Amino acid sequence: MGLDFNVVPEFLDLILIGAMWTIAITLVAGAISLGGGVLFAVIALYGHWLVRYPIKFFAWLFMGTPLLLQLFLIYFGLVQVGIDLPAFVAGVIGLGLHFAVYNSDIIQAGILAVDKGQTEGGRTLGLSQFQTIYKIIVPQALRNTLPPIGNNIIALLKDSALVSVIGVTELIHASQLAISETFRPFEFYITAAVCYYAINLALEAILRKIENNAQIAR
Amino acid sequence: MDIDLMLRVYPYFLEATLITIQLAVLTVVLGLICGALGAAARLSGNKYIRFLGATYVSVIRGTPALIQLFILYYGGSQVGINLDAFEAGVIGLGFNIGAYMTETIRGAIIAVDKGQVEASRTLGMSKSQTLIKVVLPQAARLMIRPLGVNINAQIKATALVSAISVVELTYTAQRYIGSTYKPFEMFFLAGVIYLALIYVTSLLISWFDRKAQIK
Amino acid sequence: MSPTQPFINIRHAKKNYGDLEVLKDISLQVEKGQIVAIIGPSGSGKSTLLRAINDLDSLTEGEVWLEGMQVNKKLPTRQYEKHINKLRQEIGMVFQHFNLFPHLTVRENITLAPKMLKGLSNANANKLAQEQLERVGLGDRIDYYPSQLSGGQKQRVAIARALAMKPKVMLFDEATSSLDPELVEEVNLVMKQLAKENMTMIIVTHEMAFAQSVCDKVLFMDQGVVVEEGLPEIIFKTPQHERTKSFLANHLNGRF
Numbered sequence: 001m002g003l004d005f006n007v008v009p010e011f012l013d014l015i016l017i018g019a020m021w022t023i024a025i026t027l028v029a030g031a032i033s034l035g036g037g038v039l040f041a042v043i044a045l046y047g048h049w050l051v052r053y054p055i056k057f058f059a060w061l062f063m064g065t066p067l068l069l070q071l072f073l074i075y076f077g078l079v080q081v082g083i084d085l086p087a088f089v090a091g092v093i094g095l096g097l098h099f100a101v102y103n104s105d106i107i108q109a110g111i112l113a114v115d116k117g118q119t120e121g122g123r124t125l126g127l128s129q130f131q132t133i134y135k136i137i138v139p140q141a142l143r144n145t146l147p148p149i150g151n152n153i154i155a156l157l158k159d160s161a162l163v164s165v166i167g168v169t170e171l172i173h174a175s176q177l178a179i180s181e182t183f184r185p186f187e188f189y190i191t192a193a194v195c196y197y198a199i200n201l202a203l204e205a206i207l208r209k210i211e212n213n214a215q216i217a218r
Numbered sequence: 219m220d221i222d223l224m225l226r227v228y229p230y231f232l233e234a235t236l237i238t239i240q241l242a243v244l245t246v247v248l249g250l251i252c253g254a255l256g257a258a259a260r261l262s263g264n265k266y267i268r269f270l271g272a273t274y275v276s277v278i279r280g281t282p283a284l285i286q287l288f289i290l291y292y293g294g295s296q297v298g299i300n301l302d303a304f305e306a307g308v309i310g311l312g313f314n315i316g317a318y319m320t321e322t323i324r325g326a327i328i329a330v331d332k333g334q335v336e337a338s339r340t341l342g343m344s345k346s347q348t349l350i351k352v353v354l355p356q357a358a359r360l361m362i363r364p365l366g367v368n369i370n371a372q373i374k375a376t377a378l379v380s381a382i383s384v385v386e387l388t389y390t391a392q393r394y395i396g397s398t399y400k401p402f403e404m405f406f407l408a409g410v411i412y413l414a415l416i417y418v419t420s421l422l423i424s425w426f427d428r429k430a431q432i433k
Numbered sequence: 434m435s436p437t438q439p440f441i442n443i444r445h446a447k448k449n450y451g452d453l454e455v456l457k458d459i460s461l462q463v464e465k466g467q468i469v470a471i472i473g474p475s476g477s478g479k480s481t482l483l484r485a486i487n488d489l490d491s492l493t494e495g496e497v498w499l500e501g502m503q504v505n506k507k508l509p510t511r512q513y514e515k516h517i518n519k520l521r522q523e524i525g526m527v528f529q530h531f532n533l534f535p536h537l538t539v540r541e542n543i544t545l546a547p548k549m550l551k552g553l554s555n556a557n558a559n560k561l562a563q564e565q566l567e568r569v570g571l572g573d574r575i576d577y578y579p580s581q582l583s584g585g586q587k588q589r590v591a592i593a594r595a596l597a598m599k600p601k602v603m604l605f606d607e608a609t610s611s612l613d614p615e616l617v618e619e620v621n622l623v624m625k626q627l628a629k630e631n632m633t634m635i636i637v638t639h640e641m642a643f644a645q646s647v648c649d650k651v652l653f654m655d656q657g658v659v660v661e662e663g664l665p666e667i668i669f670k671t672p673q674h675e676r677t678k679s680f681l682a683n684h685l686n687g688r689f
Contacts (some may be wrong), residue, residue: 003296064413066377069388069405076401120489121532125546125598126522128514135545139536161282165381172285179292186293193281193289200280 005187011178015188018174019195025092025160025170026203030153032096037103037149038138044108046133062101068162070094075166091163099156106148110141143214150207157203158196171195224403227394231407234390239415241304241376241386245312246369252316257323271320278317284378286310291382307379315372322368326361327353359430366423370416387411438501440465440633441486441602446495448481448657455481456492457657463602463650466631470644470665473654474680479637482654483604486635487524488517499524500601522550525595529607531587533579533594539566540575543594551598565593569623585616589623602633610639641684645669653677 008015043055062070074097075090085093114137122132142149164172175188182188259271278286290299291306301309330353338348380389391408395401439462448456455478463469471479484490486497488505497504504520506513534542543565544558553561566572569589579587588608595603605624609617621643627634628647638644644651644665651668653661653676661668661677672678 061409061413064374064416065405065409066374066388066412068377068380069391069408069412072388072392072395073401073405076395076399077405080399080401115530115532117528117530117532118534120528121534123518124487124489124521124524124526124532125594126518126520126550127546128518131549135549136534136536140534143536158282161284162378164284172282172288184296186289186296189285189289189293193285196282196285197277197280 003186004184005191007182007184008187008191011182011188014174014178015171015191015195018169018171018192019199021088021168021170021174022157022160022196023199025088025095025163025168026153026157026199029092029095029099029160030156032092033099033103033152033156034149036097036100037107038142040100040104041107041111041141042133042138044104045111046129059101059104062098063105067094067098067159068165070098071162071166087163087167091160091166091168095156095160095163098159099152102152103149106145106152107138107141110145111137113144114140146207146211146214150204150211153207154200154203157200161196219406220400220403223398223400224407227398227404228407230394231387231390231411234385234387235411235415237304237384237386238373238376238411241307241311241379241384242369242373242415244308245315245376246372248308248312249315249319249368249372250365252313253319253323256316256320257327260320260324261327275317275320278314279321283311283314283375284381286314287378287382303379303382303384306382307376307384311372311375311378315368315375318371319365319368322364323357323361326357326364329360330356362423362427362430366420366427369423370419373415373419374412438498439463440467440500441635442496442498443482443486444496444498446482446485446497447493448478448485448490449493454657456485456495458495459654459657459659461652461659463633463635465633467650468628468632468634468636468648469650469652470648471635471637471652471654472639472641472644472680472684473652473660476656477654478657479652479654480606483606483635483637486602486604487521487526489526518550522546522598523601525598525600525603527588527591527595527603527605527608529610531579531584531591533587533591535579537578538575539571539577539579539582539590542579542590543597546594547597561597562593565597566590568596568626569593570619583616584612585619588612588620592620592623592627596627602635603627605634605636605638607637607639609643639684641669641681653680655680 040055040059043051044059047055071091071094074094075085075087078085078090118136118140119132122136123129127135160170161172164170164176167173169177171192175192178188179185256271256274259267260275262268262271287306287310290310291301291303294301294306334352334356335348338352343351376386377388379386380392383389387408391404395404398404441461441463443459443461446456446459447454459478459482461469461482471482473479481490485492486499486504488497492505499520502520504517506516508516534545537545540559540562543562544553547553547561548555548558562575563572566575569592571586571589571593574582574586574590579590582590608624609620612620617640621640624634624636624643625647636644636648648665650662651665652659653668653672653674655676661672661674668677669681672681
């Protein structure tokens with residue numbers, strides 16, 4: 001059985017819809033990973049021990065086990081406790097939390113690297129510790145850690161492929177649907193890979209632009 | 219928690235752990251070979267070889283490992299590559315981690331102080347003598363830690379081959395989640411094993427790192 | 434507040450870092466509109482004393498009072514936070530390293546606290562920022578980022594930021610020490626202007642000439658104690674104490 005890429009155009013709509021879902025998953029999970037990363041970082045550094053230690057334990061657990069396993073746990077685990085989430089929601093939460101843990105590590109380092117004078121500057125004006133953290137410290141920590149966080153978002157894009165295993169119709173799953181009709185895995189997986197590569201390049205370009213824009217404000 | 223169930227199924231998890239360990243060891247070895255060759259290509263004087271190295275890194279790191287596995291395993295037969303799932307898993311993941319290791323190794327080589335090269339060239343050593351006697355030994359120490367990070371990531375990445383039905387740890391956990399509807403228990407079993415594997419690996423790496431730094 | 438009570442009253446201030454005594458029983462009174470300079474060698478405790486006034490460094494013992502209100506009151510943590518945040522709004526502080534917020538424009542640096550803490554509208558906050566910037570001669574820099582300003586300009590923005598809170602007193606912690614010599618004067622000019630406007634000011638400085646020309650009272654501190662205090666002309670011209678003499682001899686060279 002030779003290769004025949006002429007089968008691809010017929011399924012282009014399906015592939016494009018899959019690509020849209022991949023982008024959607026990346027954006028939503030990326031946002032969760034960023035918000036969660038900030039939240040976890042702030043709790044890990046400033047939180048009461050009653051929340052700090054559970055968060056640290058959760059982070060340790062999520063960093064030491066495979067994402068795929070975590071996705072199964074969230075998807076089937078929530079069903080077990082009576083929450084039947086659509087696969088998309090479960091996938092996005094799983095991906096988002098997984099990368100939130102990694103982002104939290106980076107953001108913690110970023111927060112610790114912000115000059116002590118910044119806290120003093122804020123507190124002297126009468127801002128509370130909380131106001132100082134979220135208005136002054138966290139924005140600077142985020143700006144200074146944009147490159148590694150950007151790398152994590154790119155890793156998240158690639159790992160979004162894993163949610164296909166819980167049945168979200170993103171790029172990989174869309175390709176599998178096409179393959180089940182045509183029995184041409186090579187052609188469709190290559191097509192999907194090209195799509196990922198293109199999205200990856202676009203994402204990198206966007207991240208670089210954001211980094212450049214942030215340069216002046218540091 | 220259903221302890222009885224866990225006691226009943228844990229032998230299967232341990233069996234699967236052996237497969238996970240084999241996968242990790244083989245993919246890391248293949249990855250190191252690819253990484254060394256890749257780094258050599260990226261730093262080569264020949265621009266075609268450099269381009270080849272850069273393309274390898276860019277394409278592999280620019281696409282998901284899962285799809286690389288699928289192309290190799292499901293698509294391979296269409297282009298005359300017939301591998302069983304385990305072989306496809308080792309080769310696919312090995313090539314994948316190799317691209318990341320290429321950048322780690324290259325980074326370590328570049329990080330060796332330029333003055334070191336100048337000093338040994340001034341002494342009359344050739345380019346390759348300088349590389350082998352001066353640069354690589356220093357780079358080797360610099361790359362132990364970041365390679366350790368790659369290796370720990372790889373232990374978790376072996377879970378991907380469950381998607382091509384290799385009966386390793388995650389596949390086993392997934393299968394028992396499906397048949398027992400006890401996701402937390404199964405996650406707990408598999409999770410503890412992954413954490414233990416990573417912990418032991420981390421210890422080995424830092425022991426190795428300490429030994430290398432003393433010299 | 435009784436009429437005889439000083440505007441700022443520091444009573445028996447002591448501060449230890451472990452075994453190290455940084456402040457050894459210091460008392461200081463400052464009247465409204467008065468300008469006090471604190472001079473002394475590095476490590477003398479002068480910055481610590483200044484930072485105790487808004488409780489940036491907490492005293493081990495002793496009391497700080499502002500307008501009949503105790504700053505370092507013993508309160509449960511949560512209540513104390515509220516209390517100190519309120520008080521700090523009335524105590525402006527300027528740092529050696531400016532501590533401007535690099536991720537915010539000059540305008541945002543100035544309007545942040547008035548908007549968050551005093552509920553100023555955007556329009557009012559912008560007007561306030563413009564006024565305060567003009568006061569320090571930087572009306573045309575409102576939309577710059579700190580990284581686009583010189584050191585002297587940064588410090589003037591920092592002063593404008595503090596002034597925007599309408600403080601009752603301004604604390605200057607070596608405000609010109611990290612500036613290149615040619616930039617010191619522009620900051621000094623702004624401080625002199627504030628002096629003319631009868632702002633109460635406490636200034637930790639190495640600029641003896643400036644201290645002499647602007648201040649009503651000078652404190653010379655060494656090793657955690659006030660060695661000598663009094664009118665500037667007396668401290669600078671006829672110091673009584675050996676330590677004051679040798680310090681001034683080292684610091685006045687070439688400055689006058």
